[in-house]
Amino acid sequence: MTASDRPSNTTLILLASLYCAQGLPSGLVAHSLPVLLRQHGVDLGLIGLLKLLALPWLLKVLWAPWIDRMGSRRLGHHRGWILPLQTVVIVCLAGLALLAPQLLFGSGIWLLLGLLLLINLAASSQDVATDGLAVRLLPARWRGLGNSLQVGGYKVGMLASGSGLLLLIGPLGWNLSAALLALGLLLLTLPIWRFRERELLPRHEALAEPPGPGLLLRHYRGLLAQPGMLAWLLVVLTFKLGDALGSPMIKPMLVDQGWDTAALGQLTLISSLTGIGGALLGGLLYARLGALRSLLGFGALQALGIAGMALLVGAGGKPLLVYALCLFEQVADGMSTVALFAVMMSLCRPEHEGADFTLQASTQLLLAGVVGACSGVLAKLLGYQGLFVSAGVLAAAMLGLVLWYFLRARRVATA
Numbered sequence: 001m002t003a004s005d006r007p008s009n010t011t012l013i014l015l016a017s018l019y020c021a022q023g024l025p026s027g028l029v030a031h032s033l034p035v036l037l038r039q040h041g042v043d044l045g046l047i048g049l050l051k052l053l054a055l056p057w058l059l060k061v062l063w064a065p066w067i068d069r070m071g072s073r074r075l076g077h078h079r080g081w082i083l084p085l086q087t088v089v090i091v092c093l094a095g096l097a098l099l100a101p102q103l104l105f106g107s108g109i110w111l112l113l114g115l116l117l118l119i120n121l122a123a124s125s126q127d128v129a130t131d132g133l134a135v136r137l138l139p140a141r142w143r144g145l146g147n148s149l150q151v152g153g154y155k156v157g158m159l160a161s162g163s164g165l166l167l168l169i170g171p172l173g174w175n176l177s178a179a180l181l182a183l184g185l186l187l188l189t190l191p192i193w194r195f196r197e198r199e200l201l202p203r204h205e206a207l208a209e210p211p212g213p214g215l216l217l218r219h220y221r222g223l224l225a226q227p228g229m230l231a232w233l234l235v236v237l238t239f240k241l242g243d244a245l246g247s248p249m250i251k252p253m254l255v256d257q258g259w260d261t262a263a264l265g266q267l268t269l270i271s272s273l274t275g276i277g278g279a280l281l282g283g284l285l286y287a288r289l290g291a292l293r294s295l296l297g298f299g300a301l302q303a304l305g306i307a308g309m310a311l312l313v314g315a316g317g318k319p320l321l322v323y324a325l326c327l328f329e330q331v332a333d334g335m336s337t338v339a340l341f342a343v344m345m346s347l348c349r350p351e352h353e354g355a356d357f358t359l360q361a362s363t364q365l366l367l368a369g370v371v372g373a374c375s376g377v378l379a380k381l382l383g384y385q386g387l388f389v390s391a392g393v394l395a396a397a398m399l400g401l402v403l404w405y406f407l408r409a410r411r412v413a414t415a
Helices: 009-039 044-062 064-069 077-098 109-137 140-172 174-188 190-194 215-224 229-238 241-256 261-289 291-312 319-346 353-373 375-397 399-414
Strands: none
Touching (some): 009 109, 009 140, 009 190, 044 109, 077 190, 109 319, 140 174, 140 319, 215 229, 229 399, 241 353, 261 291, 261 319, 291 375, 375 399
């Protein structure tokens, strides 16, 4: 693999814009709306229902094979999905910008939730087409860099619609702020609008075959039949468990130690930007280190970072130490995520890229979500210090599965 195989700047800008576009709905639902709804006196139980709006991101595995199989002849396979889906999100955001906040956060809250569900449905489906496009555009060596753009772009989008929107609403108001969000997404659509997919990428041969009612079963049965795939899915399922166990309790611990909302907001902003840098660094190092060394090395840093949070118990009054450890944890998280996603891309089958990546991504979220939900209970039982040490040990132990998978794959290849 030579330097000439490096993706063009146009390709990198295209992928960064698409992943940034995906982060906008997530930041809106996860960060901005809970604050705005509570300020308008909405019940906490109803605010908690916002979590259900993310269900399309987990359930997209059910319709991903159709996105791989069906496509537009005129616009191109991936572009034919991405352009209409992003248009849906832009129209929904523009609709939110036209409605008064007193209506949206009051008697019209069910309209708000319905539009947000539609936004998440469109954005999650766009993700399937975007992942398929990324796999086809990126040579194997540069998939680490491509996933740096995925992780970094997504975080930039979340920051824009999360912290950015909250900062703008004060001076500009809800309507103008939401309109700027829609305008930003419109600008992010320009690279895919100008992308000449039909000229640069050959049409999938699979598109010539009718999808048929048994497509879902055939598709995933074919993926699971690939040599070593079940073993790899075990790695995907467990690689981020330590992080999933420990990271939800970092901010509650700091709150218990006296950190206020403003201080936590500043920490979140700076650590998120640092995480983007970690993702970029991980992608560049992945091209040099390869899959095994990247997963083991970055995974070890991830384990060290989450275990290091135990040093913050009782140290809330030492902001320099808090920042140092939180920034290290975010860098390690970004690097390890990029390495995992890069290997996931390399195992996608030609003509099934989007759905194959989607199944692996959904697998990664499945157990991590359950473990994350238990983190508060375990923090009560073990204390913060015990939780973080346990999370670090768990993260380190899961690296044994990584080594086992690659040694097993090497034995099979040489047999």
